[in-house]
Amino acid sequence: MPSPSQNSLKIGIIGFGPFAQFLSSTMIKQGHSITATSRSDYTDLCTHLGISFLRDMNAFLKSSNDVILLCTSILSLSQVIKSVPFHCLKQPTLFVDVLSVKEYPKDLMLQVLPHDSDVLCTHPMFGPESGKDGWKELTFMCDKVRIRNEVTCSSFLQIFAAEGCKMMEMTCEEHDKLAARSQFLTHTVGRVLSEMEIESTPIDTKTFQKLVEVKESTSRDSFDLFSGLFIHNRFAKEQLRNIELALETIKQQLFKRMNEELD
Amino acid sequence: MPSPSQNSLKIGIIGFGPFAQFLSSTMIKQGHSITATSRSDYTDLCTHLGISFLRDMNAFLKSSNDVILLCTSILSLSQVIKSVPFHCLKQPTLFVDVLSVKEYPKDLMLQVLPHDSDVLCTHPMFGPESGKDGWKELTFMCDKVRIRNEVTCSSFLQIFAAEGCKMMEMTCEEHDKLAARSQFLTHTVGRVLSEMEIESTPIDTKTFQKLVEVKESTSRDSFDLFSGLFIHNRFAKEQLRNIELALETIKQQLFKRMNEELD
Numbered sequence A, B: 001m002p003s004p005s006q007n008s009l010k011i012g013i014i015g016f017g018p019f020a021q022f023l024s025s026t027m028i029k030q031g032h033s034i035t036a037t038s039r040s041d042y043t044d045l046c047t048h049l050g051i052s053f054l055r056d057m058n059a060f061l062k063s064s065n066d067v068i069l070l071c072t073s074i075l076s077l078s079q080v081i082k083s084v085p086f087h088c089l090k091q092p093t094l095f096v097d098v099l100s101v102k103e104y105p106k107d108l109m110l111q112v113l114p115h116d117s118d119v120l121c122t123h124p125m126f127g128p129e130s131g132k133d134g135w136k137e138l139t140f141m142c143d144k145v146r147i148r149n150e151v152t153c154s155s156f157l158q159i160f161a162a163e164g165c166k167m168m169e170m171t172c173e174e175h176d177k178l179a180a181r182s183q184f185l186t187h188t189v190g191r192v193l194s195e196m197e198i199e200s201t202p203i204d205t206k207t208f209q210k211l212v213e214v215k216e217s218t219s220r221d222s223f224d225l226f227s228g229l230f231i232h233n234r235f236a237k238e239q240l241r242n243i244e245l246a247l248e249t250i251k252q253q254l255f256k257r258m259n260e261e262l263d
C-alpha cells in the first residue's frame, strides 16, 4: 500500500447516493481526488463535481485508489461487496465503510475482502442536514478493525479531524448497543410521528416544535436506511420491544389515574 | 366591576404552585398587585415576593380583586372551585383560568361561577423552562367566553401582549383538538422516553439530542398535569390510540422488510 503524497488521497467510492455526495464535497474541498461507481448512472453529477465516474467495476478497481469507501445502503452491502472483482485490485487497499450499523459490515468485510487489505469501520454521526453548516463538534465514530498501513488510515481520519469532528474510537459492538438506544430509537419515533402526520399548529409549544423537527429530519432519510438500522443491528429488536412496553406502561398509568378520578 | 386605575390590576391567584409562581414574577415586575391562596402554605415564599398570602378563602375573596386567576392542577379544579364561597365576593370579578385543557374549565366555570362574573379561558403555551428568558414570540391562547367588562379583560391580556407573546384567540374546542395532537402527544412521547430511561450517549446524533430535550422538558412537569391533559381533553384518547396504531404500522413495515430480506 503506497503512502499518499502530501496527505492527498485517491479515494474510490462505491455507492454514490445522498450520503456519498455529501461526504465527497468536503473531500474535494480538501484536495483529495475521487473516483466513484454506483448502481445508478451519476456521470453528469460527477462531471459537474470534478469526480471521475466509472460505471465499470473492473475499471474502477484498477484506478489505484488508496482508500475504497463503501457508501451503499445497509441492505445492499452484502450483494454489492460480493459482486466486486477484487482480483482487479492493483495494490493492497484501505477499505472503509460508513454504514449506520457497524458489526454487520465489519463481519462482511472480514469475510469477503482480500486478506492484504486494511479495514476501517466508521460511522459519521451526521448527514446532509445536521452537517450542512460544517462538521465542527459533530461526532465521528471509528473502529480500526485491521490496520497495517497506519499512514493511509491516519490521512483518511484526518479528513474528519481537520473539519473539527469529535473523533470517537470504540468497538463496532459498543457502537451498535448505543446506536440502538439512540439513533434507531430516534428514527422509530420520527417514523411514528410521520405516520401520524403531525404538523405544526398555531399553538405549538417549544417542545412540540422539537418533535416536528425530529419527524422532518428522520423522514428525509430513506426507508432502506431505517430498515437497515433495524435488520442489521442485533440490539434494535429489543429497543423496539422496549418502546412498546414503555408506551403500554404509560397508557396503564393514565387509565389507572382516570379510574381513580372517576371513583 | 370597577376599571383598574392606570392598567395596574389587583390579581388574586388560587393555586400557588410552580406555574402560578412563574406567572406572578412577571406580573409583579409589571406593577400589578397580587394576593394568593393555595392548599399548601406559601406564606414565606409570598412574603419574599411581595405577595399577600391569605390561607383563608373568605378573606381572599373579600380582598376585592379585579381578576381571579385559577392556577390549580387540572385534576383539582372541580374540587377547588366548588369549595369557593362566592357569596363573599364584594364585586363582579373577571375569572381567568390557565389550565392546559380548555373545554373542561370553561364548562365548570360557566356552571359554578356567579352569573355576574366574567369568564376568560386562557392557555399560555409556555412554562418556567421555555419562558425563562422572557415570553417574546411565545404563544398565548385565549377564548373570551363571557366578557362584559372589556377594559379589565384587555388590561389582563395586556400582561402577555406587553411581553411580546403571540396572542392567539380561538375557541376552547379548537384548542383542545390541536393540543391533543401537539402538547399531549409531546408529553406522551416524553414520558415513554423517560420510562425507557434514555440518556445522552458518546455518539448522539443532533436529532437524538432533541429527543433527550423532549424527555427532560416533559418530565419536569407533574404527573398530575400529564394525566389532566389525558383525562380532561376529550380528544386525547383518540391520539393515544393513534400513537399505538402508528407504532404498530411501523413495526409491521420493519418486519415485512426483514422477511423480504431473508427470502
Ligand SMILES: NC(=O)c1ccc[n+]([C@@H]2O[C@H](COP(=O)([O-])OP(=O)(O)OC[C@H]3O[C@@H](n4cnc5c(N)ncnc54)[C@H](OP(=O)(O)O)[C@@H]3O)[C@@H](O)[C@H]2O)c1
Residues within 6 Å of the ligand: A014, A015, A016, A017, A018, A019, A020, A038, A039, A040, A041, A071, A072, A073, A074, A076, A079, A080, A098, A099, A100, A101, A123, A124, A125, A126, A127, A128, A221, A222, A224, A225, A228
Ligand atoms: N444519510 C445519512 O445521514 C447517513 C449518515 C451516516 C451514515 N450513512 C450511511 O451511508 C450509507 C448511504 O446512505 P444514504 O443516505 O446515501 O442512503 P441509503 O438509501 O442508505 O443508500 C443509498 C445508496 O445505496 C445504493 N443502493 C441501494 N440499493 C442498492 C442495490 N440493490 N444495489 C446497489 N446499490 C444499491 C444506492 O445506489 P444508487 O444511488 O446508485 O442507486 C446509493 O448509493 C448507508 O449505509 C447509511 O447507513 C448515512
Ligand SMILES: NC(=O)c1ccc[n+]([C@@H]2O[C@H](COP(=O)([O-])OP(=O)(O)OC[C@H]3O[C@@H](n4cnc5c(N)ncnc54)[C@H](OP(=O)(O)O)[C@@H]3O)[C@@H](O)[C@H]2O)c1
Residues within 6 Å of the ligand: B014, B015, B016, B017, B018, B019, B020, B038, B039, B040, B041, B071, B072, B073, B074, B076, B079, B080, B098, B099, B100, B101, B123, B124, B125, B126, B127, B128, B221, B222, B224, B225, B228
Ligand atoms: N407548568 C407549565 O408549564 C404550565 C403551562 C401552562 C399551563 N399550566 C397549567 O397551570 C396549572 C398549574 O400547573 P403547575 O405546573 O403549577 O402544576 P400542577 O401539578 O398542574 O398544579 C399544581 C397546583 O395545583 C394545586 N393542587 C393540586 N392538587 C390539589 C388539591 N387536591 N387541592 C387543591 N389544590 C391542589 C397545587 O396546590 P399546592 O401547591 O397548594 O399544593 C398547585 O397550586 C395547571 O392547570 C396546568 O395545566 C402549566
